[in-house]
Amino acid sequence: MTVFDDELQKLKEKLxxxxxxxxxxxxxxxxxxxxxxxALAQRVIDNDRLVNTLDVEIDEESIRLIALRQPMASDLRxxxxxxxxxxxxxxxxxxxxxxxxxxxxxxxxxxxxxxxDIPKMREIAQGMIRDALNAFVKKDKKLAVDVIxxxxxxxxxxxxVLQELAFFMTQDPTTVSRAMRVSFVAQYLERFADHATNIAxxxxxxxxxxxxxxxxxxx
Amino acid sequence: MTVFDDELQKLKEKLxxxxxxxxxxxxxxxxxxxxxxxALAQRVIDNDRLVNTLDVEIDEESIRLIALRQPMASDLRxxxxxxxxxxxxxxxxxxxxxxxxxxxxxxxxxxxxxxxDIPKMREIAQGMIRDALNAFVKKDKKLAVDVIxxxxxxxxxxxxVLQELAFFMTQDPTTVSRAMRVSFVAQYLERFADHATNIAxxxxxxxxxxxxxxxxxxx
Numbered sequence: 001m002t003v004f005d006d007e008l009q010k011l012k013e014k015l016x017x018x019x020x021x022x023x024x025x026x027x028x029x030x031x032x033x034x035x036x037x038x039a040l041a042q043r044v045i046d047n048d049r050l051v052n053t054l055d056v057e058i059d060e061e062s063i064r065l066i067a068l069r070q071p072m073a074s075d076l077r078x079x080x081x082x083x084x085x086x087x088x089x090x091x092x093x094x095x096x097x098x099x100x101x102x103x104x105x106x107x108x109x110x111x112x113x114x115x116x117d118i119p120k121m122r123e124i125a126q127g128m129i130r131d132a133l134n135a136f137v138k139k140d141k142k143l144a145v146d147v148i149x150x151x152x153x154x155x156x157x158x159x160x161v162l163q164e165l166a167f168f169m170t171q172d173p174t175t176v177s178r179a180m181r182v183s184f185v186a187q188y189l190e191r192f193a194d195h196a197t198n199i200a201x202x203x204x205x206x207x208x209x210x211x212x213x214x215x216x217x218x219x
Numbered sequence: 220m221t222v223f224d225d226e227l228q229k230l231k232e233k234l235x236x237x238x239x240x241x242x243x244x245x246x247x248x249x250x251x252x253x254x255x256x257x258a259l260a261q262r263v264i265d266n267d268r269l270v271n272t273l274d275v276e277i278d279e280e281s282i283r284l285i286a287l288r289q290p291m292a293s294d295l296r297x298x299x300x301x302x303x304x305x306x307x308x309x310x311x312x313x314x315x316x317x318x319x320x321x322x323x324x325x326x327x328x329x330x331x332x333x334x335x336d337i338p339k340m341r342e343i344a345q346g347m348i349r350d351a352l353n354a355f356v357k358k359d360k361k362l363a364v365d366v367i368x369x370x371x372x373x374x375x376x377x378x379x380v381l382q383e384l385a386f387f388m389t390q391d392p393t394t395v396s397r398a399m400r401v402s403f404v405a406q407y408l409e410r411f412a413d414h415a416t417n418i419a420x421x422x423x424x425x426x427x428x429x430x431x432x433x434x435x436x437x438x
Contacts, residue, residue, distance in 0.1 A: 059299075062299070063295060063296060063299055066285060066295060066299070067291060067292070067295055070289050072286060073286065076282060076285060076286055077282060080281070080282055080285070080299065080302055083299055083302070083303060084302060084303060084306055087303055087306055087307075087417075088306075162399065166395050166396055166399060169388050169392065169395045170392040170393075170395045171392070173388065173389040173390070173392060174389075176385050176388045176389045177385055180381065180384075180385060180402065183399065183402075184406075187403075187406065198306075
């Protein structure tokens with residue numbers, strides 16, 4: 001194993017660590033909403049700086065590796081994609097923070113209704129980021145395609161949540177401000193899944209050496 | 220002027236062209252909403268493929284330049300940041316498409332109210348992407364800081380729009396589905412401005428050689 005192999009391995013480990021932090025963040029943010037746990041919501045907000053630190057570190061390390069090792073072809077592709085992926089993961093961390101913030105606001109008011117579809121969205125979205133990153137470090141195209149396929153399910157659930165919330169607001173105007181906040185949470189989760197999809201698309205680019213982004217029919 | 224200088228210049232021109240397409244897209248998407256112009260909305264949707272094509276071209280060209288020319292220090296930083304910026308711009312194009320889609324849905328129903336703050340948000344957001352990209356290609360830190368400052372104004376306007384929409388929905392349940400769609404538009408515009416802010420933060424990184432992302436206090 002060369003020094004460069006070792007450095008590349010460390011870069012992969014950092015990416016996976018960042019992914020694992022983002023996974024924890026989305027899980028805890030939704031739990032803080034469902035269980036009305038302000039302390040947990042605050043922890044999600046505080047821990048986001050760990051995600052941000054890794055974002056910066058991975059960028060710096062990637063630029064250093066390119067400048068110093070002048071990697072060719074597939075390694076170069078891997079490192080530049082890693083830099084793009086951190087952008088997605090950093091935003092995913094922000095979305096978890098947004099959910100935690102809405103949770104803290106919602107926790108000051110009576111429960112609108114038990115959350116059913118939102119935890120489902122969270123579960124799928126969390127699996128998507130885990131598998132998208134694993135697909136990236138293992139260059140596993142099949143797993144990447146599988147991640148992309150799951151995005152539709154998240155979109156469908158979001159659609160159901162928004163329909164139900166519109167019904168609540170129409171029936172009872174006192175629910176409007178709470179229902180709007182819950183609708184934001186559903187949208188954050190949808191965007192979280194979109195970022196995982198973007199990462200999965202980059203995996204296919206990495207493996208096939210060609211860009212499939214924008215070539216799939218719109219969902 | 221070396222061949223590499225020339226290639227770098229072409230890369231900058233492509234970035235500016237992509238920015239100009241994204242500017243047109245956001246402008247036309249909001250016009251299609253305000254003027255209830257379905258044909259214009261459809262044009263925004265159709266033209267997004269031009270943005271997507273440039274996204275792929277800039278990525279490919281950037282990787283080619285790094286592999287072939289092995290640029291050092293500031294050029295390498297510029298090229299890798301260009302690849303990250305295209306990710307932002309591609310999403311901005313998608314947001315314009317989302318606005319155009321909501322416009323077409325809203326155009327099938329009576330006008331909820333005249334749009335005042337939404338065109339204001341659009342105007343600021345459009346100026347932000349124009350200036351963020353100019354700051355990037357000219358490495359103009361002052362302009363980049365100015366872009367970042369404007370993001371608060373967009374957030375404030377979004378807040379006002381959502382408050383007003385909540386009031387509508389509370390007063391008259393028949394407005395709920397329309398008001399929700401308009402609230403999505405306000406959120407798309409806020410995210411559009413966020414992407415411009417991300418680009419401006421990368422400019423400062425490029426100029427200072429250090430990452431200011433995540434070091435500013437949250438808005």
